[in-house]
Amino acid sequence: MTNPSENLLRYRPWKGELNPPIYASLAMARASLRLLLRRKVFWALYALALMIFFFFFYAQYLVVWITMQTTSQTVNFGSVPVKMNELTKFLDRLNLSGTPHTFGNFIWFEGYILMIVLALSGAVLVGNDFHHGSLPFYLSKPIGRRHYVLGKMLGIGGLINLMTTLPALVLFIEAGLLYDWQSYYWDQRMLLLGILAYGALLTVVLSLLLVATAVWVRRTVPLIMIWSGLFVLARSVAGFLVEVQGFHPVLKLIDLWNDLYLIGLWFMGADIDPGKLGPNPQPWQAAIAVTALGVGCLVYLRKRIQAIEIVI
Amino acid sequence: MTLLLDLHELTRTFAAHRALNALTLQVPQGLLGLLGPNGAGKSTLLKILMGLIAPTSGSGRVLDVPLGGDRDTRDNWRLRRLIGFMPEADALVPGMKGIEYVALAGELYGMPRKQALRRAHEVLTYLNLDEARYRNVEDYSAGMKQRAKLAQALVHDPPVLLLDEPTSGLDPAGRDTMLKLIRELGDLHGKSIILSTHLLADVQAVCERVVIIAGGELRGYGAVAELCARRDDRYRVRVAGDKYDFEDALEAVGIKPLRPSPPREVRLVLPPGRSALDLFRIAAECGVGIRAVLRDDVSLEELFLRATAEVPVPEAA
Numbered sequence: 001m002t003n004p005s006e007n008l009l010r011y012r013p014w015k016g017e018l019n020p021p022i023y024a025s026l027a028m029a030r031a032s033l034r035l036l037l038r039r040k041v042f043w044a045l046y047a048l049a050l051m052i053f054f055f056f057f058y059a060q061y062l063v064v065w066i067t068m069q070t071t072s073q074t075v076n077f078g079s080v081p082v083k084m085n086e087l088t089k090f091l092d093r094l095n096l097s098g099t100p101h102t103f104g105n106f107i108w109f110e111g112y113i114l115m116i117v118l119a120l121s122g123a124v125l126v127g128n129d130f131h132h133g134s135l136p137f138y139l140s141k142p143i144g145r146r147h148y149v150l151g152k153m154l155g156i157g158g159l160i161n162l163m164t165t166l167p168a169l170v171l172f173i174e175a176g177l178l179y180d181w182q183s184y185y186w187d188q189r190m191l192l193l194g195i196l197a198y199g200a201l202l203t204v205v206l207s208l209l210l211v212a213t214a215v216w217v218r219r220t221v222p223l224i225m226i227w228s229g230l231f232v233l234a235r236s237v238a239g240f241l242v243e244v245q246g247f248h249p250v251l252k253l254i255d256l257w258n259d260l261y262l263i264g265l266w267f268m269g270a271d272i273d274p275g276k277l278g279p280n281p282q283p284w285q286a287a288i289a290v291t292a293l294g295v296g297c298l299v300y301l302r303k304r305i306q307a308i309e310i311v312i
Numbered sequence: 313m314t315l316l317l318d319l320h321e322l323t324r325t326f327a328a329h330r331a332l333n334a335l336t337l338q339v340p341q342g343l344l345g346l347l348g349p350n351g352a353g354k355s356t357l358l359k360i361l362m363g364l365i366a367p368t369s370g371s372g373r374v375l376d377v378p379l380g381g382d383r384d385t386r387d388n389w390r391l392r393r394l395i396g397f398m399p400e401a402d403a404l405v406p407g408m409k410g411i412e413y414v415a416l417a418g419e420l421y422g423m424p425r426k427q428a429l430r431r432a433h434e435v436l437t438y439l440n441l442d443e444a445r446y447r448n449v450e451d452y453s454a455g456m457k458q459r460a461k462l463a464q465a466l467v468h469d470p471p472v473l474l475l476d477e478p479t480s481g482l483d484p485a486g487r488d489t490m491l492k493l494i495r496e497l498g499d500l501h502g503k504s505i506i507l508s509t510h511l512l513a514d515v516q517a518v519c520e521r522v523v524i525i526a527g528g529e530l531r532g533y534g535a536v537a538e539l540c541a542r543r544d545d546r547y548r549v550r551v552a553g554d555k556y557d558f559e560d561a562l563e564a565v566g567i568k569p570l571r572p573s574p575p576r577e578v579r580l581v582l583p584p585g586r587s588a589l590d591l592f593r594i595a596a597e598c599g600v601g602i603r604a605v606l607r608d609d610v611s612l613e614e615l616f617l618r619a620t621a622e623v624p625v626p627e628a629a
Binding site for chain 2: 010011012013014015016017018019020021023024027028031034035038039124128129132133134135136137138139140141142143144
């Protein structure tokens, strides 16, 4: 009789049904997320993102509490009377009332942390495959290039949603509970869809852009520089040209995060009032710019991720 | 029995460059060495075999699965499921543990998640990486990395293994272990193995047959024993004294020195009827000392050059 421990050391054949390649994309996404969640720097940045979330979470509660609980026009902090409108002025600017602007603002502020996380994770998730020659590991398997890109995008998308859509949904639920929840959830059902659509938009555009830039530059530092150029420099230049120099608002299209924000507000049915938001391009113009960018990334990825990369 | 490779007039061109030129080859299942110098067309052939690029013309099959195009088609996925590929490059995913790396490979091949994980444990145990399975792959030694790459190729139990320089960067003990594993997989577990390497000794140790390609053309195909037999008459003689006098003396008695040769060394072919002892006598006659007489353990390139320039490598029967 064979000793079981000896049997373990022997090669054993495997028989079984193989799944279609789409499952490979899911496996890649899971593996990518696991790689990121294992890094301490990610958790440090995620803690910062959570601070923004908790700020919105408690501020939303605070606004309702102030509105509901104080009947007078002044509130005494110790012996110092503070006017109600002064107290809520700052909070009002953040639109903490469960409206589309609440969620738009929340995702806008989360964007600052998200951009840093994405810039750092690009090299880990995609750049390393090129830099360390891991691409043959993936492309020699029975999957297509599109499955590789999809797998990476899903991993990055998971990260994006973890920092934007998911907490935004929690804020939505909280807003409903703070007001008349039955009417709020029903009346704001389109807003809920808008939040999901905004999340989907961020997922597709940012993950595509990250995969493309990581394939291009591969290493962390150049990736951070490009990402900073796209989201910091471009925003400063756009702001200077449009708000300081008075050029046409269409020039603000170079600010990608603003483009995504405008489309997001549009999805959520928000008023895009120039008086409130400042001069901005139309959401459809932003949509065209973002679509063009996405198509550009796809064309680049199609050209760049070739089987020929497998240098044997 | 189904052929491992059945290629007919397989040609692949890249712009004006013809990487493979009308390659026709029938290889039975077993252990096959694929030899050729850089730029010979090996890479192109392997990519075609894996369905990563399409032949410009010609056709072929790997274990009855037709070679397809370079698009991501079902036929090509079928082809890649047949083949476990161990790349020469590191191809490891930094930050991933050994077990995750191999299980991910299983899932990429299409194995269900739980089965991929269980199978990864089995394969890593088989390859003696069981104790290192929870360590990050980038922390592995060279030998462990090579075994991890073999594990990811083996995880879905493919009938064909395509191993690209599997002993690259290994110390002698690691190399022996790897070659033993490869031989075992072929002999005991019925895997057909295509071993692409520059190391003739690896091919000798493992393969039953060998294919030599150069310039995109088939230059030789046959049993390894046959190829090795052609090396028995070749020597490298390390000399003290004027090596050119020694070469002249050899030529005078009908022994042909091979050129070029390293300084203080003469490479030669002994004609039938001559033995290595004759070399000492000739050396003594021309006042040259012999420090060593070694079998000419040639590199692949040298062997290939001889095979094409001096003695044509015959087609196997």
